[in-house]
Amino acid sequence: xxxxxxxxxxxxxxxxxxxxxxxxxxxxxxxxxxxxxxxxxxxxxxxxxxxxxxxxxxxxxxxxxxxxxxxxxxxxxxxxxxxxxxxxxxxxxxxxxxxxxxxxxxxxxxxxxxxxxxxxxxxxxxxxxxxxxxxxxxxxxxxxxxxxxxxxxxxxxxxxxxxxxxxxxxxxxxxxxxxxxxxxxxxxxxxxxxxxxxxxxxxxxxxxxxxxxxxxxxxxxxxxxxxxxxxxxxxxxxxxxxxxxxxxxxxxxxxxxxxxxxxxx
Amino acid sequence: xxxxxxxxxxxxxxxxxxxxxxxxxxxxxxxxxxxxxxxxxxxxxxxxxxxxxxxxxxxxxxxxxxxxxxxxxxxxxxxxxxxxxxxxxxxxxxxxxxxxxxxxxxxxxxxxxxxxxxxxxxxxxxxxxxxxxxxxxxxxxxxxxxxxxxxxxxxxxxxxxxxxxxxxxxxxxxxxxxxxxxxxxxxxxxxxxxxxxxxxxxxxxxxxxxxxxxxxxxxxxxxxxxxxxxxxxxxxxxxxxxxxxxxxxxxxxxxxxxxxxxxxxxxxxxxxxxxxxxxxxxxxxxxxxxxxxxxxxxxxxxxxxxxxxxxxxxxxx
Numbered sequence: 293x294x295x296x297x298x299x300x301x302x303x304x305x306x307x308x309x310x311x312x313x314x315x316x317x318x319x320x321x322x323x324x325x326x327x328x329x330x331x332x333x334x335x336x337x338x339x340x341x342x343x344x345x346x347x348x349x350x351x352x353x354x355x356x357x358x359x360x361x362x363x364x365x366x367x368x369x370x371x372x373x374x375x376x377x378x379x380x381x382x383x384x385x386x387x388x389x390x391x392x393x394x395x396x397x398x399x400x401x402x403x404x405x406x407x408x409x410x411x412x413x414x415x416x417x418x419x420x421x422x423x424x425x426x427x428x429x430x431x432x433x434x435x436x437x438x439x440x441x442x443x444x445x446x447x448x449x450x451x452x453x454x455x456x457x458x459x460x461x462x463x464x465x466x467x468x469x470x471x472x473x474x475x476x477x478x479x480x481x482x483x484x485x486x487x488x489x490x491x492x493x494x495x496x497x498x499x500x501x502x503x504x505x506x507x508x509x510x511x512x513x514x515x516x517x518x519x520x521x522x523x524x525x526x527x528x529x530x531x532x533x534x535x536x537x538x539x540x541x542x543x544x545x546x547x548x549x550x551x552x553x554x555x556x557x
Numbered sequence: 558x559x560x561x562x563x564x565x566x567x568x569x570x571x572x573x574x575x576x577x578x579x580x581x582x583x584x585x586x587x588x589x590x591x592x593x594x595x596x597x598x599x600x601x602x603x604x605x606x607x608x609x610x611x612x613x614x615x616x617x618x619x620x621x622x623x624x625x626x627x628x629x630x631x632x633x634x635x636x637x638x639x640x641x642x643x644x645x646x647x648x649x650x651x652x653x654x655x656x657x658x659x660x661x662x663x664x665x666x667x668x669x670x671x672x673x674x675x676x677x678x679x680x681x682x683x684x685x686x687x688x689x690x691x692x693x694x695x696x697x698x699x700x701x702x703x704x705x706x707x708x709x710x711x712x713x714x715x716x717x718x719x720x721x722x723x724x725x726x727x728x729x730x731x732x733x734x735x736x737x738x739x740x741x742x743x744x745x746x747x748x749x750x751x752x753x754x755x756x757x758x759x760x761x762x763x764x765x766x767x768x769x770x771x772x773x774x775x776x777x778x779x780x781x782x783x784x785x786x787x788x789x790x791x792x793x794x795x796x797x798x799x800x801x802x803x804x805x806x807x808x809x810x811x812x813x814x815x816x817x818x819x820x821x822x823x824x825x826x827x828x829x830x831x832x833x834x835x836x837x838x839x840x841x842x843x844x845x846x847x848x849x850x851x852x853x854x855x856x857x858x859x860x861x862x863x864x865x866x867x868x869x870x871x872x873x874x
Contacts, residue, residue, distance in 0.1 A: 555784040
């Protein structure tokens with residue numbers, strides 16, 4: 293069995309930052325593996341560990357060479373090898389839309405032929421939350437979005453999942469395989485990479501693939517969406533702020549709380 | 558002229574609030590273009606739902622009596638068939654857990670560009686969508702470079718439509734391809750119902766990522782005890798297993814409306830705010846003066862919780 297897990301290096305923006313055109317200026321960005329993908333990677337590795345059969349876990353990312361350092365962390369946690377899609381045609385694209393990502397990942401799926409694809413629910417940068425389900429539709433896999441428990445019955449050809457709906461309600465669903473599942477945070481406890489894992493990851497393969505390697509051309513990454521403006525949202529706070537040192541702030545807040553009957557036993 | 562097809566949502570016999578917000582967003586989008594706003598009601602008690610959705614601004618309601626609950630395979634096929642029939646310029650769906658379970662597949666099958674989690678829509682000859690990036694630190698506008706699009710709208714951003722209207726209501730039938738229905742909903746469960754009911758508390762001390770380590774939870778528990786309050790949390794605390802699921806406030810946790818909500822080290826992500834914005838008084842303690850939690854707070858302390866909270870405990874001992 294083969295499990296393909298999509299991963300993305302995302303930038304987190306520091307508390308104070310400046311914009312540079314349609315981007316956050318680079319010096320205010322910290323790059324890391326997308327939080328949701330940590331859980332998808334862990335789930336894939338656990339499937340491999342718990343299976344009696346041979347399970348290969350392959351990570352796929354769309355990202356520049358810089359992202360290899362981040363992708364290697366997934367390899368250190370038990371992913372067997374990785375595929376990195378990048379192309380000059382992707383340089384300078386401000387917003388790669390869901391359709392373009394789907395075309396790229398579909399081509400990788402065709403190449404790899406996985407039985408199961410795991411993605412994060414969303415990426416923490418542009419937060420579209422749509423690539424997994426779009427991919428499923430394109431490759432004619434079944435799917436389930438926002439999965440917070442997974443019980444895989446590979447022999448029975450079914451994944452029993454829980455989907456985390458709003459309001460603390462979970463939906464229990466049977467999903468026919470092959471499938472794409474988008475993984476929610478909290479589904480497992482992502483492990484820390486061991487020193488041995490980190491050492492082994494150095495010799496694992498991260499295979500770069502350009503558009504032509506996937507039988508695609510520049511038209512595949514043409515986006516129907518154009519980012520036209522990026523700005524800091526206006527803060528609308530009309531809160532009463534308590535100033536001074538921590539002691540003064542606490543005392544002022546305590547006064548308000550007592551006035552309103554809180555903590556006045 | 559822009560025609561809009563908006564797909565409403567329901568669960569376990571009730572329409573979801575986002576359905577009524579979709580009517581408002583859809584009517585805005587149709588605007589003065591002379592187009593029509595169509596609603597699709599798929600599954601459940603479609604006649605009762607259609608009646609509840611007979612609102613001003615809606616031109617036509619199409620009911621699809623197929624199944625009791627949401628099933629994405631049915632939704633995708635129904636919306637696809639309706640789109641072929643109605644040829645809408647824009648397909649609007651909710652940016653909910655179920656919305657994200659079918660909208661991307663609808664867009665993929667209809668070959669429509671997809672913009673998710675819209676917080677603003679403008680239609681001046683072309684569609685411009687306002688949305689957030691980088692955990693709400695940045696807002697952006699996205700122009701759709703195509704004649705048509707699929708859009709999911711964030712719940713709570715548009716007012717719920719209330720004014721009654723007189724749309725036409727028609728049953729829509731299509732040939733469901735059963736071989737493409739490859740998932741089955743077998744049940745629902747309430748997540749983590751323990752012995753503490755945070756929806757019942759008058760005062761909630763709520764802790765977020767800013768607490769950094771599991772052993773620091775004790776500090777906020779001490780504050781809750783000193784105030785006679787109940788301890789709740791944002792999602793990361795529950796994801797880490799530091800507090801049980803029944804303590805989680807937010808979209809996927811509980812919706813709470815206490816007299817006082819004291820948010821400690823919580824940045825105020827939209828999913829969290831959805832669960833607590835109805836609190837009578839909101840206090841925020843956070844190191845980041847730009848944290849979105851301050852936008853909805855009544856009282857704010859910009860400061861280090863590890864300094865402020867011990868001082869606050871002392872005030873009540």
